[in-house]
Amino acid sequence: MGILIKKKSKFRGLHLPENKITSKKPIEELPVSEKIILPLVQNIGAPCSFLVEKGDMVKTGQKIADSKAYVSSPIHSSVSGKVKKISKIMNPATSQLMDAATIESDGQDRWVDIEQVFNINLSQDYRRLKTIIDSLKKEDILTAVREAGIVGLGGAAFPTHVKLKPPPEKKIDTLILNGCECEPFITSDHRVMLEYGRQVLVGLYIISRVLGPKNIFIAIEDNKKDAITHIKDLIFELTFDDIFKIVSLPSRYPMGAEKTLIKTVVDRAVPMGGLPMDVGVVVNNVTTAKAIYDALIEGKPLISKVITVTGEFKNPKNVLTRIGTPIRELIDLCGINDDKTNKVIIGGPMMGSTLVELDFPVVKGVNCVLARDSRIPDEQNCINCGSCVRICPMNLMPLVYARTVKSGRIDGLSDHYIENCIECGSCAYVCPANIPIVGYIKTGKAMLAKQKSK
Ligand code: SF4
Numbered sequence: 001m002g003i004l005i006k007k008k009s010k011f012r013g014l015h016l017p018e019n020k021i022t023s024k025k026p027i028e029e030l031p032v033s034e035k036i037i038l039p040l041v042q043n044i045g046a047p048c049s050f051l052v053e054k055g056d057m058v059k060t061g062q063k064i065a066d067s068k069a070y071v072s073s074p075i076h077s078s079v080s081g082k083v084k085k086i087s088k089i090m091n092p093a094t095s096q097l098m099d100a101a102t103i104e105s106d107g108q109d110r111w112v113d114i115e116q117v118f119n120i121n122l123s124q125d126y127r128r129l130k131t132i133i134d135s136l137k138k139e140d141i142l143t144a145v146r147e148a149g150i151v152g153l154g155g156a157a158f159p160t161h162v163k164l165k166p167p168p169e170k171k172i173d174t175l176i177l178n179g180c181e182c183e184p185f186i187t188s189d190h191r192v193m194l195e196y197g198r199q200v201l202v203g204l205y206i207i208s209r210v211l212g213p214k215n216i217f218i219a220i221e222d223n224k225k226d227a228i229t230h231i232k233d234l235i236f237e238l239t240f241d242d243i244f245k246i247v248s249l250p251s252r253y254p255m256g257a258e259k260t261l262i263k264t265v266v267d268r269a270v271p272m273g274g275l276p277m278d279v280g281v282v283v284n285n286v287t288t289a290k291a292i293y294d295a296l297i298e299g300k301p302l303i304s305k306v307i308t309v310t311g312e313f314k315n316p317k318n319v320l321t322r323i324g325t326p327i328r329e330l331i332d333l334c335g336i337n338d339d340k341t342n343k344v345i346i347g348g349p350m351m352g353s354t355l356v357e358l359d360f361p362v363v364k365g366v367n368c369v370l371a372r373d374s375r376i377p378d379e380q381n382c383i384n385c386g387s388c389v390r391i392c393p394m395n396l397m398p399l400v401y402a403r404t405v406k407s408g409r410i411d412g413l414s415d416h417y418i419e420n421c422i423e424c425g426s427c428a429y430v431c432p433a434n435i436p437i438v439g440y441i442k443t444g445k446a447m448l449a450k451q452k453s454k
């Protein structure tokens with residue numbers, strides 16, 4: 001069998017207009033901002049505490065916040081300069097206030113001493129690189145991943161060192177690298193595969209050394225044929241063809257959701273309330289794999305990422321952006337079409353959050369800034385058509401969540417596994433009554449969390 005597997009899928013999903021207008025736009029690097037804002041909440045799990053205070057001088061790559069909790073991830077400064085203030089800003093995803101450090105850049109971009117772990121020329125020394133990676137200890141890799149502040153960069157922001165260390169009773173036999181990028185408009189992962197493909201594959205190899213799976217798949221939707229071809233060529237060039245396989249998947253939404261992906265690639269069903277490791281699988285995003293390369297081989301922590309700036313912009317782009325850069329700077333760079341825009345979203349049109357404050361910064365979980373003209377139609381009464389139930393990729397009961405939360409109750413939400421909802425937005429998209437189901441789901445989850453914290 002060759003290294004390319006073309007998969008059909010029984011998963012119906014949604015056929016959404018792709019609008020991937022930036023897929024041919026090479027990544028541009030945004031100049032370092034004069035000021036960056038680094039909120040403490042940038043990962044799922046425990047938030048960090050600051051290691052710096054107002055007036056401190058910091059360098060690029062310096063750790064400025066950390067936590068003793070296992071499920072957490074440190075934060076690093078993406079500029080050199082002075083901590084101007086610690087203040088509260090609002091998290092647009094949760095509407096909750098969080099502490100943030102504002103760092104004024106000195107324009108020097110002076111890095112902390114980077115321990116260049118290996119002096120490697122990636123286009124020449126890949127055989128030596130494999131030997132070096134094979135000699136690394138698993139615990140050292142996990143420590144490096146943690147210390148670099150790496151979280152799931154597909155949007156989930158779950159600490160990667162935790163994901164890469166499942167409990168011993170969970171035997172992992174399959175690793176899937178997720179290059180689906182199924183949300184409309186977003187092309188950052190696509191460009192990362194095209195422009196940093198070698199780093200992505202070496203990062204995947206490092207992950208495979210930690211998990212030791214039998215099967216390693218790189219899943220890419222078939223609307224990215226250039227990425228499939230490029231990654232295939234690189235697999236041969238880097239001599240990974242005996243261990244990596246590419247799986248080309250039909251382009252449907254949300255194919256990139258972990259449970260949908262696992263069902264399609266290896267035909268295993270993650271149980272309700274369970275995790276991929278319950279069926280022996282770990283899924284990592286392509287940009288996360290590149291960040292692992294950067295940390296282990298270049299010695300660099302996570303201080304930047306590629307953001308797709310798209311929708312109603314005069315010049316939509318993919319921009320390599322320092323984490324902490326105010327989103328306003330990306331908007332100014334690309335020139336928003338004011339007359340055609342009434343909303344700026346961070347994330348894609350299906351799962352993103354509306355931005356109310358344009359000075360909110362790029363954080364680790366952001367992969368897209370989308371400007372749109374979208375009027376919200378009036379909500380009608382549910383007509384019990386069942387469309388939302390049929391489309392839900394998690395086999396949930398969206399209409400029950402909307403109805404229950406609307407009535408001001410939360411009893412029964414957990415019985416119907418609301419926690420399993422991935423907020424993909426498919427139910428709201430198909431609802432003929434224009435019910436903002438995901439909004440009700442988010443409210444329901446927040447009410448449950450508040451009840452649990454009492
Ligand atoms: S948002 Fe949640 S309930 Fe709605 S379709 Fe997606 S997973 Fe299902």
Ligand code: SF4
Pocket residue numbers: 381382383384385386387388389398399402427430431432433434435
């Ligand atoms: S799709 Fe909308 S109208 Fe139809 S059952 Fe679900 S909530 Fe009700």
